[in-house]
Amino acid sequence: MDSNRLLGDFLRARREATSLEDVGLPRTGQRRTPGLRREEVAMLAGVSTDYYIRLEQGRERRPSEQVLDALSRALELDAPATEHLYELARPRPRRQAYRVEQVSPGLARLLDGWRHTPAFISDRWLNVLATNAMADVLYAGLDHRDNFLRLLFLDPQAKQFYPDWEKSAQLKVALLRATAGRDPDDPVLPELVDELCGRSEEFDRMWARHDVSPRRDEPKRFHHRDVGEMIVSYESFTVDNAPGQQLVIFQAEPGSPSERAFALLAAQVEAERADVMADVRRAVASVGRRHL
Structure with a gap:
């Protein structure tokens, strides 16, 4: 599991789980893959398709709050999923190395x-x-x-x-x-x-x-x-x-x-x-x- 790809993997999974009907887009023609296409998410979020592709591929990992809000709305994310999206894009610095947990x-x-x-x-x-x-x-x-x-x-x-x-x-x-x-x-x-x-x-x-x-x-x-x-x-x-x-x-x-x-x-x-x-x-x- 590559921690650098977590944001992109999350966006891809949620895009594939979101249907056209979920976001009010008309269904036209045959679709070979489930969910939304990348260009459809980019359009709904108001970003370029190239920028959104970079997000999914892990080449862009620090989107602005405005972009995160737009992606959350575009993918119909609920409150826990939106919080998770922000955490993936704004990882907290590690405060200490891993240690074996002990109960007091x-x-x-x-x-x-x-x-x-x-x-x-x-x-x-x-x-x-x-x-x-x-x-x-x-x-x-x-x-x-x-x-x-x-x-x-x-x-x-x-x-x-x-x-x-x-x-x-x-x-x-x-x-x-x-x-x-x-x-x-x-x-x-x-x-x-x-x-x-x-x-x-x-x-x-x-x-x-x-x-x-x-x-x-x-x-x-x-x-x-x-x-x-x-x-x-x-x-x-x-x-x-x-x-x-x-x-x-x-x-x-x-x-x-x-x-x-x-x-x-x-x-x-x-x-x-x-x-x-x-x-x-x-x-x-x-x-x-x-x-x-």
């Missing part, structure tokens, strides 16, 4: 304190940095739990765990696109994208669309192997002292079947804790007998 001890203790609802901390590339016991039992048995994109696209069980898999996958890819626009030179991004494109045709297809979307706090559906289907809401909080980290907490509607499913998962967690404590007590007793 205080935040880790807070996470462990939630005994009855799943919670986790992720970074901007959707790597899972820390989980509580309820999150562990919720995602138990799934592969690639270190990163939600890998889980969605590389684990064969993901489409059963996520009943709305297509929607979930599209939103996660669109979230990654939006995040990538804010930090296109982070070395983690091309490695993750290249891996997923090489191993998943579905990710490759969705990534090529250049859809962008912010994180949406809307209900999610899971189908757990032990307790069945759950519909949960969630809240996400940014971590002020660790830019890019998000604390996410799932909740079930009081009195709902999903809340009862959470209670079953919590009981499973407590049973596992009791087993561990019993093992510890037996081990301590065994050591004590040897010293008598």
Whole structure:
């Protein structure tokens, strides 16, 4: 993935996804390619065709705000896509070299304190940095739990765990696109994208669309192997002292079947804790007998 081509790739993808009907142009003759032609976008934006071609080819990467506004209108971009367009054209300077994300001890203790609802901390590339016991039992048995994109696209069980898999996958890819626009030179991004494109045709297809979307706090559906289907809401909080980290907490509607499913998962967690404590007590007793 070439960060110098991100702006041009985005414009091309959105041009191909925009129809003549979307922008009120008449359809005449046979068209060999989907969407708008370059000269049509240039006309709608009020720029020369040669200038627009340079933008798509990556030979021009610093368009003015007036041009960006015009392109946004010409391609019928919504607010998140327009923000992404500006971020690609005005990349922020990197403030520090890439470092492995760490969760603060205080935040880790807070996470462990939630005994009855799943919670986790992720970074901007959707790597899972820390989980509580309820999150562990919720995602138990799934592969690639270190990163939600890998889980969605590389684990064969993901489409059963996520009943709305297509929607979930599209939103996660669109979230990654939006995040990538804010930090296109982070070395983690091309490695993750290249891996997923090489191993998943579905990710490759969705990534090529250049859809962008912010994180949406809307209900999610899971189908757990032990307790069945759950519909949960969630809240996400940014971590002020660790830019890019998000604390996410799932909740079930009081009195709902999903809340009862959470209670079953919590009981499973407590049973596992009791087993561990019993093992510890037996081990301590065994050591004590040897010293008598």
